[in-house]
Amino acid sequence: MSSTQSVKPTRSGQSTHTIRELTAAFSIWLAAGLVMAILAWILIDISIRGLSQINLSFLIDDVTDAGRSGGIGPIILSTILILFVTLSVSVPLSIATAIALTEQLNSESLLARYVRRCLDILAGVPSIVFGLFGNAFFTITLGLGYSILSGGLTLSCMVLPILIRTAEQAINSVPLEHRHAAAALGMSRSTTLFRVILPAAAPALAAGIVLSIGRALAETAALIFTSGYVARTPESLFDSGRSLSVHIYDLAMNVPNGGARAYAAACVLVAMLLVINETTALLLKFAGLGSTPHAGGCR
Amino acid sequence: MNADRKTMKLFPHPFLAFILSLLLTGCFRNPSNEVSGNVDGKLSGKITLTGSSTIAPLITEISRRFEEQHPAVRIDVQTGGSGKGIADTRMGIAEIGMASRSLKADEADLITHQIAADGVGLIVHSSNPIKDLTAEQVISIYTNQIQNWKEVGGKEGDITIVHKAEGRATLEVFLNHFEIDNTTVKPDVIVGENEHAIKTVAGTENAIGYVSIGTAEADIAAGVPIRLLPLGGVEASTATVSSGAFPMSRPLNLITTDSPSSLASEFIRYCQSPEVHDLIRSQYFIPVSSEPNVAQ
Numbered sequence: 107m108s109s110t111q112s113v114k115p116t117r118s119g120q121s122t123h124t125i126r127e128l129t130a131a132f133s134i135w136l137a138a139g140l141v142m143a144i145l146a147w148i149l150i151d152i153s154i155r156g157l158s159q160i161n162l163s164f165l166i167d168d169v170t171d172a173g174r175s176g177g178i179g180p181i182i183l184s185t186i187l188i189l190f191v192t193l194s195v196s197v198p199l200s201i202a203t204a205i206a207l208t209e210q211l212n213s214e215s216l217l218a219r220y221v222r223r224c225l226d227i228l229a230g231v232p233s234i235v236f237g238l239f240g241n242a243f244f245t246i247t248l249g250l251g252y253s254i255l256s257g258g259l260t261l262s263c264m265v266l267p268i269l270i271r272t273a274e275q276a277i278n279s280v281p282l283e284h285r286h287a288a289a290a291l292g293m294s295r296s297t298t299l300f301r302v303i304l305p306a307a308a309p310a311l312a313a314g315i316v317l318s319i320g321r322a323l324a325e326t327a328a329l330i331f332t333s334g335y336v337a338r339t340p341e342s343l344f345d346s347g348r349s350l351s352v353h354i355y356d357l358a359m360n361v362p363n364g365g366a367r368a369y370a371a372a373c374v375l376v377a378m379l380l381v382i383n384e385t386t387a388l389l390l391k392f393a394g395l396g397s398t399p400h401a402g403g404c405r
Numbered sequence: 406m407n408a409d410r411k412t413m414k415l416f417p418h419p420f421l422a423f424i425l426s427l428l429l430t431g432c433f434r435n436p437s438n439e440v441s442g443n444v445d446g447k448l449s450g451k452i453t454l455t456g457s458s459t460i461a462p463l464i465t466e467i468s469r470r471f472e473e474q475h476p477a478v479r480i481d482v483q484t485g486g487s488g489k490g491i492a493d494t495r496m497g498i499a500e501i502g503m504a505s506r507s508l509k510a511d512e513a514d515l516i517t518h519q520i521a522a523d524g525v526g527l528i529v530h531s532s533n534p535i536k537d538l539t540a541e542q543v544i545s546i547y548t549n550q551i552q553n554w555k556e557v558g559g560k561e562g563d564i565t566i567v568h569k570a571e572g573r574a575t576l577e578v579f580l581n582h583f584e585i586d587n588t589t590v591k592p593d594v595i596v597g598e599n600e601h602a603i604k605t606v607a608g609t610e611n612a613i614g615y616v617s618i619g620t621a622e623a624d625i626a627a628g629v630p631i632r633l634l635p636l637g638g639v640e641a642s643t644a645t646v647s648s649g650a651f652p653m654s655r656p657l658n659l660i661t662t663d664s665p666s667s668l669a670s671e672f673i674r675y676c677q678s679p680e681v682h683d684l685i686r687s688q689y690f691i692p693v694s695s696e697p698n699v700a701q
Contacts (some may be wrong), residue, residue: 170466170469171687172462172463172465172466172688173462246498252481252483330485331483331485334481334483335461335465335482335483336465336481336482336483337465338469345481346481356458356462356484358600359597359600360459360461360598360599360600361462361600362599362600362620362623362624362627363623363627364600
């Protein structure tokens with residue numbers, strides 16, 4: 107596309123052409139600006155209402171008076187534990203599935219097509235349905251009770267489609283030449299996979315993981331019936347623990363006068379997301395992998 | 406090439422084993438109902454409560470104080486609505502349920518223990534000049550026979566009816582008091598929690614809704630632009646609910662099966678004791694003395 111011929115419009119079509127170009131450029135910039143404005147509005151609104159409440163003791167203290175005073179220490183801890191369970195189950199599972207879909211199965215085979223179809227349907231299932239499933243299966247049938255483990259496992263079911271789809275694309279976007287070169291050197295398929303393909307796909311894999319962390323952190327409906335509502339510091343993964351999003355929901359909807367604290371907690375949640383985003387980018391940079399996923403290369 | 410294929414097929418197994426082991430450790434553990442009871446005169450064990458989202462913040466505070474007095478006790482409070490509390494208590498998932506209404510005839514297998522009371526009041530936007538509504542007017546508004554504030558002595562404007570979702574305790578208290586059949590109600594907005602209803606009315610000048618009086622009073626004190634309407638000439642306030650003068654109120658109940666564990670009964674006794682009255686008031690509810698003095 108780099109060698110586009112530039113045809114200079116010199117005749118009567120010039121003015122209409124320029125107007126069209128200008129309109130197109132304007133609408134594109136408007137759309138982009140609007141997206142940024144929405145994000146900026148949300149961030150500014152949350153920070154104005156919430157930042158003044160945040161200090162160190164808010165971040166580490168126990169919840170008191172139903173959240174209207176005290177801090178959110180136990181809630182941050184529960185959130186991190188839920189996220190930890192979610193990722194430690196879903197990341198290996200989804201990368202393994204993505205490898206199976208790209209390396210083992212013919213991408214047009216019946217099984218691969220069924221797996222993809224299932225994932226697409228799973229991606230469209232509303233989170234409250236995952237919550238009800240998690241409550242029925244993990245909480246009651248498996249007897250895990252309201253616990254961080256139930257919540258984390260429910261969330262990992264929920265993020266699987268995103269993770270697998272992004273991991274699949276990441277692996278597929280590794281240029282075919284890499285594989286050819288590895289094959290020419292006589293590397294076995296598994297060595298090629300672990301030494302060549304996965305490292306090359308790492309930035310895109312990380313992007314998928316960050317995306318699913320975002321979805322998991324934002325989740326309320328799937329957690330209220332699985333990881334539960336208890337705002338005490340969890341002692342093990344079998345304890346119930348309230349996540350930040352559930353806490354925000356409870357403060358905003360259930361607790362009279364909880365609004366201001368809900369904004370403060372929302373600030374913390376957004377900050378956590380930004381920190382995770384930035385850390386991932388930094389880690390990848392230090393690992394020498396760059397932060398832009400491979401462009402093109404897709405079939 | 407064939408051998409390579411085999412190694413390839415083997416390697417997801419460690420992942421699977423890891424996940425299976427995670428699941429299996431869960432299977433063999435029975436988290437709720439561990440030891441519960443009296444050991445050496447000291448209470449220990451764990452109980453789980455589920456139910457009404459109105460009561461949950463209050464019980465969370467009470468249980469924190471109870472846990473301070475009995476360090477070996479753990480009380481987990483979950484939410485989901487009065488209906489879930491009753492269902493979970495029946496199924497044994499929770500030792501104690503929370504219900505912000507009286508039990509119905511088909512729920513007579515369970516026992517209620519009232520801990521507090523809450524009044525349900527009608528709210529309008531603070532700019533609404535309406536002073537009072539009769540029961541007939543409220544019924545006509547909610548069944549859509551009156552559609553404009555002008556018809557009940559207010560200013561010109563279509564009435565926005567804010568109604569609660571099925572299963573909400575305030576809904577049942579409201580319907581019972583006015584003897585309205587829920588299928589005849591024609592709401593414009595259906596909401597869940599009290600705070601949600603208050604936010605809706607505060608943002609809609611011509612709206613009418615009904616919420617917990619304690620919550621409404623707290624929000625009015627915080628400057629939310631809503632107003633509580635008197636009912637049958639009685640002012641809607643925590644004081645009139647407490648004295649029993651206000652007609653539309655509901656009990657806040659703990660619910661058990663007929664054989665609660667000793668720890669559960671001890672906790673219920675504590676919830677009903679005067680020691681927690683300050684907590685009940687701080688959550689904008691009204692304490693009841695040991696004999697229930699509030700209309701069902």
